[in-house]
Amino acid sequence: MAAVTIYLGVLILTLIFAYFKLFYRRLRKGEPPLAPGHFLWGNGKQFTEHAVKFLQGAHKKCGDVFTIRFLNQYWTMVLDIHSYERFAKEKNFDFDAIQEQVNHNVFGYQLVDARKMIGEAGQKVNGKHLFTSLEHFAENLTEAFKETASEKDRMMNERNSRKMNQVNTAHNDISLCYESHHISQHGWDKIEDMTDKFMADTWCEDQLRNLASKTFFSPVFYTIFGRGQPGANDNFHPQVFHKNFDQFHKYFNFLWFGMPVQMFPQAVNAVGVLAQQPSSADMMQREGCSEYIKFATEFMLKHNQSERDIICHNLVFLHVNYNTFRVVYWCMYKLMEDQTVMAAVRKEVDEVVEAKRTGASASEYEAEFTTEDINKLPVVDSFLKEIIRWTSGVFMVRKCIEDTAFTTESGQTFNIRKGDKVAIYPPVFHQDPEIYENPETFKYDRFIDADFYKNGKKIKHPLIGFGSLCPGQKLSMLQIKWFIINIVNSFKLELIEGEKTAPNTGMYGHEILPPTNDVQCRFKPREGVCALKYVNNYGSNGSKGLGGISSGNML
Numbered sequence: 138m139a140a141v142t143i144y145l146g147v148l149i150l151t152l153i154f155a156y157f158k159l160f161y162r163r164l165r166k167g168e169p170p171l172a173p174g175h176f177l178w179g180n181g182k183q184f185t186e187h188a189v190k191f192l193q194g195a196h197k198k199c200g201d202v203f204t205i206r207f208l209n210q211y212w213t214m215v216l217d218i219h220s221y222e223r224f225a226k227e228k229n230f231d232f233d234a235i236q237e238q239v240n241h242n243v244f245g246y247q248l249v250d251a252r253k254m255i256g257e258a259g260q261k262v263n264g265k266h267l268f269t270s271l272e273h274f275a276e277n278l279t280e281a282f283k284e285t286a287s288e289k290d291r292m293m294n295e296r297n298s299r300k301m302n303q304v305n306t307a308h309n310d311i312s313l314c315y316e317s318h319h320i321s322q323h324g325w326d327k328i329e330d331m332t333d334k335f336m337a338d339t340w341c342e343d344q345l346r347n348l349a350s351k352t353f354f355s356p357v358f359y360t361i362f363g364r365g366q367p368g369a370n371d372n373f374h375p376q377v378f379h380k381n382f383d384q385f386h387k388y389f390n391f392l393w394f395g396m397p398v399q400m401f402p403q404a405v406n407a408v409g410v411l412a413q414q415p416s417s418a419d420m421m422q423r424e425g426c427s428e429y430i431k432f433a434t435e436f437m438l439k440h441n442q443s444e445r446d447i448i449c450h451n452l453v454f455l456h457v458n459y460n461t462f463r464v465v466y467w468c469m470y471k472l473m474e475d476q477t478v479m480a481a482v483r484k485e486v487d488e489v490v491e492a493k494r495t496g497a498s499a500s501e502y503e504a505e506f507t508t509e510d511i512n513k514l515p516v517v518d519s520f521l522k523e524i525i526r527w528t529s530g531v532f533m534v535r536k537c538i539e540d541t542a543f544t545t546e547s548g549q550t551f552n553i554r555k556g557d558k559v560a561i562y563p564p565v566f567h568q569d570p571e572i573y574e575n576p577e578t579f580k581y582d583r584f585i586d587a588d589f590y591k592n593g594k595k596i597k598h599p600l601i602g603f604g605s606l607c608p609g610q611k612l613s614m615l616q617i618k619w620f621i622i623n624i625v626n627s628f629k630l631e632l633i634e635g636e637k638t639a640p641n642t643g644m645y646g647h648e649i650l651p652p653t654n655d656v657q658c659r660f661k662p663r664e665g666v667c668a669l670k671y672v673n674n675y676g677s678n679g680s681k682g683l684g685g686i687s688s689g690n691m692l
């Protein structure tokens with residue numbers, strides 16, 4: 138009995154010691170206040186329930202800068218939008234540790250000489266490479282659209298042959314009637330007209346995720362990895378990768394926080410498929426393989442990284458591009474959900490296409506767009522920014538590598554402890570009613586010629602969906618804009634009645650929130666549309682050709 142009491146006593150003392158050692162924090166002078174939370178788990182539960190509501194509440198109680206806790210990890214939140222640039226420029230707030238954590242915990246590898254590699258690889262999607270990447274993407278997009286449109290042709294051919302049988306039968310019947318009841322030739326023509334109209338009115342139905350995958354993810358995949366010999370590796374296919382990436386992504390937050398992937402059998406299965414990639418030598422030989430992948434692969438080989446590491450890095454690159462896919466999903470959803478949005482975007486696109494159109498007849502119609510042209514559409518631009526505002530769930534996180542006195546734009550100084558995480562949480566700004574009137578309402582034209590204010594002061598960076606470091610933001614924005622112009626020009630899209638979804642607020646932490654559920658939609662090619670062509674004019678007349686309205690705050 139005495140021994141049990143001693144054991145219990147030791148256990149309780151150990152637990153108390155562990156609690157004070159691991160979880161409890163005594164604030165030092167000048168440190169930001171701690172947000173109230175569970176004595177053991179900290180603020181994890183409040184965060185996962187609804188990160189924005191939790192942080193808005195803590196902001197009201199604690200002020201612009203305060204610290205939250207996830208188990209034994211302390212994160213200081215800087216929730217003053219005017220301090221964004223100071224935060225981004227603070228040299229003691231380091232991103233490398235975060236990038237290492239993602240690479241190690243989520244993708245299971247480590248990048249050698251990471252800063253140099255990411256810095257130089259980032260140039261392969263900017264400057265002149267931005268234009269060539271967009272050119273390749275545009276070519277792949279045209280292919281993907283042709284394939285999607287041909288689905289309707291395939292479907293119509295099947296229906297046609299079925300219908301022709303019916304029509305032949307009807308024809309025989311009608312001929313009999315025609316002879317016996319004198320149905321006019323006009324009556325017969327009308328029946329044939331109705332059959333044609335029925336064919337033209339035929340829609341294809343699909344899940345939106347599938348449709349976005351076929352029309353957008355596929356061209357992105359081919360733009361990154363190029364195309365191999367037909368049938369070379371059946372699993373290295375955009376749709377196979379998309380499906381498995383979708384599975385894997387569900388566990389992103391858990392993996393990032395350090396939970397072992399073995400806890401999630403579905404993620405393990407998905408990774409098993411995603412690991413089936415061509416060898417690095419074969420990858421670089423694929424037709425149209427991107428400069429980014431070629432550069433990264435050569436860099437990693439030079440640094441003696443293994444084939445496995447290269448495969449993992451390819452997945453990281455696909456992961457960052459997957460954000461662009463998610464934005465496109467939401468663009469398509471909002472275009473279909475709200476007829477006012479569709480009408481406004483379509484009007485702008487139709488007008489510019491009409492103005493640029495060349496060719497004598499429908500079969501010859503073509504309109505050329507430069508990067509500048511793509512960027513010069515205020516409605517498309519604002520619509521896209523509103524989608525990013527409405528769906529971004531991103532953290533901008535850094536590790537504090539030295540004890541640091543951080544001064545906000547308003548002059549308050551806080552001591553941030555070495556080893557803590559420091560973060561800006563853009564969704565809190567994006568949902569702030571003082572910055573964005575009725576933030577819960579989707580307003581496609583919110584960003585047209587608009588300035589935004591907080592505490593009476595104009596905000597320099599009102600939308601922070603890409604953080605300060607993302608090298609892919611220009612490419613991403615341009616790919617999405619080009620996609621919107623093309624999809625609106627080429628297809629009619631509708632949601633099936635009653636279908637509805639919303640951003641999944643339980644997934645805050647993902648750069649772009651996934652939908653709570655997928656929706657069923659229908660589409661068909663528009664008749665007699667003008668073919669659109671992207672023209673890479675980099676360097677012509679000394680042009681870097683970005684121009685446009687987006688350069689102010691997003692590009």
Ligand code: HEM
Nearest residue numbers: 262457458460461531533603604605606607608609613648
């Ligand atoms: C809508 C699409 C995208 C979103 C919302 C997005 C968002 C972000 C965010 C929030 C970060 C962290 C930045 C920070 O904390 O300052 C980031 C980093 C990064 N993004 Fe993107 N991104 C997108 C598309 C892309 C694309 C298309 C590429 C590649 C071409 C890309 C490449 C990267 C890389 C390499 C980093 C790490 C940068 C570093 O370590 O310095 N992203 N992105």
